[in-house]
Amino acid sequence: xxxxxxxxxxxxxxxxxxxxxxxxxxxxxxxxxxxxxxxxxxxxxxxxxxxxxxxxxxxxxxxxxxxxxxxxxxxxxxxxxxxxxxxxxxxxxxxxxxxxxxxxxxxxxxxxxxxxxxxxxxxxxxxxxxxxxxxxxxxxxxxxxxxxxxxxxxxxxxxxxxxxxxxxxxxxxxxxxxxxxxxxxxxxxxxxxxxxxxxxxxxxxxxxxxxxxxxxxxxxxxxxxxxxxxxxxxxxxxxxxxxxxxxxxxxxxxxxxxxxxxxxxxxxxxxxxxxxxxxxxxxxxxxxxxxxxxxxxxxxxxxxxxxxxxxxxxxxxxxxxxxxxxxxxxxxxxxxxxxxxxxxxxxxxxxxxxxxxxxxxxxxxxxxxxxxxxxxxxxxxxxxxxxxxxxxxxxxxxxxxxxxxxxxxxxxxxxxxxxxxx
Numbered sequence: 001x002x003x004x005x006x007x008x009x010x011x012x013x014x015x016x017x018x019x020x021x022x023x024x025x026x027x028x029x030x031x032x033x034x035x036x037x038x039x040x041x042x043x044x045x046x047x048x049x050x051x052x053x054x055x056x057x058x059x060x061x062x063x064x065x066x067x068x069x070x071x072x073x074x075x076x077x078x079x080x081x082x083x084x085x086x087x088x089x090x091x092x093x094x095x096x097x098x099x100x101x102x103x104x105x106x107x108x109x110x111x112x113x114x115x116x117x118x119x120x121x122x123x124x125x126x127x128x129x130x131x132x133x134x135x136x137x138x139x140x141x142x143x144x145x146x147x148x149x150x151x152x153x154x155x156x157x158x159x160x161x162x163x164x165x166x167x168x169x170x171x172x173x174x175x176x177x178x179x180x181x182x183x184x185x186x187x188x189x190x191x192x193x194x195x196x197x198x199x200x201x202x203x204x205x206x207x208x209x210x211x212x213x214x215x216x217x218x219x220x221x222x223x224x225x226x227x228x229x230x231x232x233x234x235x236x237x238x239x240x241x242x243x244x245x246x247x248x249x250x251x252x253x254x255x256x257x258x259x260x261x262x263x264x265x266x267x268x269x270x271x272x273x274x275x276x277x278x279x280x281x282x283x284x285x286x287x288x289x290x291x292x293x294x295x296x297x298x299x300x301x302x303x304x305x306x307x308x309x310x311x312x313x314x315x316x317x318x319x320x321x322x323x324x325x326x327x328x329x330x331x332x333x334x335x336x337x338x339x340x341x342x343x344x345x346x347x348x349x350x351x352x353x354x355x356x357x358x359x360x361x362x363x364x365x366x367x368x369x370x371x372x373x374x375x376x377x378x379x380x381x382x383x384x385x386x387x388x389x390x391x392x393x394x395x396x397x398x399x400x401x402x403x404x405x406x407x408x409x410x411x412x413x414x415x416x417x418x419x420x421x422x
Contacts, residue, residue, distance in 0.1 A: 014199050015123050018083070019146040021191045022120060025094060025184035027154020030271060031264035032162045032177040034253050039177065040103040046379040049254050051103070053375030056250055058107055060367030062114025068358055071121060076211040079126045080201045087192040089116025094185030098178045114364075121359065128344045129202035136344055137295055138287045140337035145283020148333075152275035157183065159268025231346045231355070233412025238339065239362045240405035241303060244310060244398035246370025251378045251394045258382060259391050260319035273323060277330025286334050295338040296413045302335025303409055307402035314395030342413075373397065 037055060038048040074082040093113040100106040123143070131139045158180040166174045166182075174182070256262040256270065290298045309329035316322050343355065374394040380386055381393040 014195055015126055016142060016146045018087070018123055018191055018195065019120065019143050020150045021187050022090070023147045023150030024154040024157075025090070025188055027150055027271060027275070028158040028161075028180040028184045029094075029097075030155055031158040031253060031267045032180050035162070035177045035264070036097075036100070036106070037103070039175075040100065040106060045254075045258075046383050049251075049375045049379045052254070053250055053371040053373075055107060055110055056246070056371035057368040059110040059114040060246075060364045060371070062111050062364075064362075064364030064368060066115045067121060067364060071125070071355075071358065072211055074122050074125060074203070075209055078201045078203045078208070079122050079129065080195075080199055083122045083126070083199070084192060084195055086116050086122065087188055087195060089113070091185050091188030091192060094181050094188060098174075098181035098185065124340065125355075126202045129207075133341075133345050137290045137337045137341035140340040141282045141286035141290070143282075143337075145279045148275045148278025148280070148282060150275065152272045152279065155268035155271035155275070157268075159263070159265040162264040231343060233408065234339070234343060234346075235359065235362055237303075237405045237408035237412055238359065239366055240401050240408060241306065241335075242363050242366035243370045243373075244306070244401035244405065246367050247374035247377075247394050247398045247401070248310065248313070250371035250374040254375070254378060255391050255394070256319070256322070260322075262319065266319075270322060270326065273326050274330070277326060278333050281330050281333035282337055286337050289334050290338050290341075293334075295342050298334045298338040299342065300406065300409055300413070302332040302338065303402060303406045305329065305332035306335065307399050307406060310395050310399035310402055314392035314399065316392070 033055075034048070034052050037052045038045075041048050041051050043051070070082055070086070090113060093109050093116065096109040096112075097106060100109060124140070127139050127143065128136065161179045161183065162176045164176050164179065166176075166179050252271075253267050256267060260266075262270070286298075293301065306329065309325055309332060312325040312328070313322065316325060343359070374397070377394045377397055378391065381388070381390040
């Protein structure tokens with residue numbers, strides 16, 4: 001049943017909904033996840049921040065190890081079965097997180113979620129399968145819009161639900177900070193059911209290839225992709241940019257609560273603005289800006305804007321300033337669809353799953369070290385041991401990494417060629 005659905009529907013609609021619900025689920029739990037860690041850990045603010053970073057790194061470690069496996073499996077068996085199994089695992093994991101009795105149990109659930117969390121890279125490979133090369137930047141822009149809309153609704157829901165409790169038969173009263181996890185799980189499972197009946201396969205049999213363990217692991221996959229030198233250079237740049245991004249993600253809730261006294265609802269509102277900006281820029285403006293500027297120039301400009309935004313977040317002394325910087329940072333959203341379009345044109349059609357799996361694996365490395373680096377820097381600079389009280393230090397770190405990524409991108413794009421027909 002995983003290979004051929006009873007009826008077919010426009011694939012792009014399902015992929016859009018998949019990305020939207022995936023991000024919606026992530027957005028719902030962002031305002032409450034640090035509080036759940038604090039509830040289960042019960043230590044001081046800086047100690048809880050460090051544990052929260054390690055929790056994020058656990059999820060990322062599993063993605064690092066298993067993303068190339070899932071990407072290669074999708075090249076062998078098709079996108080549909082891998083995507084559906086990923087959605088099922090994600091939904092079950094959210095429910096497990098909602099009822100986590102201990103911190104150790106929470107770590108186990110995040111590890112499982114990291115293994116199954118392949119919906120976004122497989123969705124990206126799906127888009128490459130069904131979209132002509134010259135239209136991929138626009139298609140990935142629409143995926144970015146789905147990401148943005150999910151980030152509008154998700155944090156708002158999570159922040160709102162966190163302030164209410166829920167009573168269920170046989171279960172009793174559920175604390176407000178756990179309710180968002182239940183909703184995220186229900187949405188993921190609903191999307192799985194939807195996809196089970198409507199999602200067609202995008203990868204025909206003549207474009208599949210044999211599964212090879214030597215390529216279906218993080219190191220082997222990186223070596224396989226590295227024969228495309230421009231891809232390796234861009235992948236290095238993307239790693240630095242993702243490291244900067246995950247530092248920001250790991251300390252956003254912690255830093256805004258500490259610096260501006262923001263509640264979960266305030267955090268939700270700020271992230272909703274991030275989502276609105278992403279939806280407007282990637283879903284609409286990107287399809288105008290990228291063709292006008294070109295994919296390479298759009299990518300570089302987007303990265304430069306990101307570096308400026310990170311520095312601004314670090315320097316902001318009032319909460320309202322964050323909202324102003326978010327508006328500027330949204331314009332940097334042209335980098336993501338432009339970068340995806342460049343990369344998918346650089347490898348063969350039979351290697352799109354492997355490419356996306358490798359990129360996700362590198363993202364996993366960034367997601368391992370980003371939260372650890374970000375939360376440790378943050379914990380140090382708010383502690384009494386720091387030479388100065390500087391809660392914006394992690395954002396300055398991100399700015400430096402983004403500038404390094406900008407330099408690496410400029411070098412890689414100077415020698416980039418569309419080596420094969422994608």
